[in-house]
Amino acid sequence: xxxxxxxxxxxxxxxxxxxxxxxxxxxxxxxxxxxxxxxxxxxxxxxxxxxxxxxxxxxxxxxxxxxxxxxxxxxxxxxxxxxxxxxxxxxxxxxxxxxxxxxxxxxxxxxxxxxxxxxxxxxxxxxxxxxxxxxxxxxxxxxxxxxxxxxxxxxxxxxxxxxxxxxxxxxxxxxxxxxxxxxxxxxxxxxxxxxxxxxxxxxxxxxxxxxxxxxxxxxxx
Numbered sequence: 581x582x583x584x585x586x587x588x589x590x591x592x593x594x595x596x597x598x599x600x601x602x603x604x605x606x607x608x609x610x611x612x613x614x615x616x617x618x619x620x621x622x623x624x625x626x627x628x629x630x631x632x633x634x635x636x637x638x639x640x641x642x643x644x645x646x647x648x649x650x651x652x653x654x655x656x657x658x659x660x661x662x663x664x665x666x667x668x669x670x671x672x673x674x675x676x677x678x679x680x681x682x683x684x685x686x687x688x689x690x691x692x693x694x695x696x697x698x699x700x701x702x703x704x705x706x707x708x709x710x711x712x713x714x715x716x717x718x719x720x721x722x723x724x725x726x727x728x729x730x731x732x733x734x735x736x737x738x739x740x741x742x743x744x745x746x747x748x749x750x751x752x753x754x755x756x757x758x759x760x761x762x763x764x765x766x767x768x769x770x771x772x773x774x775x776x777x778x779x780x781x782x783x784x785x786x787x788x789x790x791x792x793x794x795x796x797x798x799x800x801x
């Protein structure tokens with residue numbers, strides 16, 4: 581079994597909860613209240629800067645040009661097409677210029693800290709562990725809903741589109757391959773640290789979706 585499959589199996593129940601979440605189901609059906617989507621997008625946008633740094637660290641630590649190239653291409657997508665999606669969605673959903681500057685929610689802050697910890701570790705496997713969870717979990721849930729109604733508003737449909745399709749699947753497979761390929765060369769301590777990063781990332785993903793699902797309540801408190 582692949583190392584990444586073993587890592588996922590080690591926290592399967594939380595993985596399933598994060599990748600089969602009612603938030604995602606309602607998003608795909610177009611029934612998700614817009615207050616929840618606004619909260620989600622504002623908070624998710626706060627990940628972009630730290631995520632870009634983390635991905636750049638992976639690029640720097642990849643052992644070969646062949647290992648770097650798909651991540652470089654993905655970095656271009658995140659900083660162009662995905663970034664533009666957020667800005668268009670903010671405008672369409674009436675998110676003011678002030679809203680994106682609100683403080684990070686606890687679940688958001690926890691994930692930001694995890695990405696930072698992986699980055700400053702300087703360890704390729706720890707960086708990959710967080711990246712694999714971030715992208716593989718999104719591919720997993722989005723693939724459930726890649727066939728959606730044609731009238732689904734773009735702020736829902738394009739979020740699914742960004743996390744499905746051959747190009748995104750190839751990114752996820754590349755990240756998994758990179759972690760799988762280096763796993764056997766790690767000592768027990770290094771594997772343990774990377775596994776902890778993986779598990780914590782899954783917990784962060786679940787906590788973020790949980791928070792997003794009650795985001796409209798959090799906004800009122």
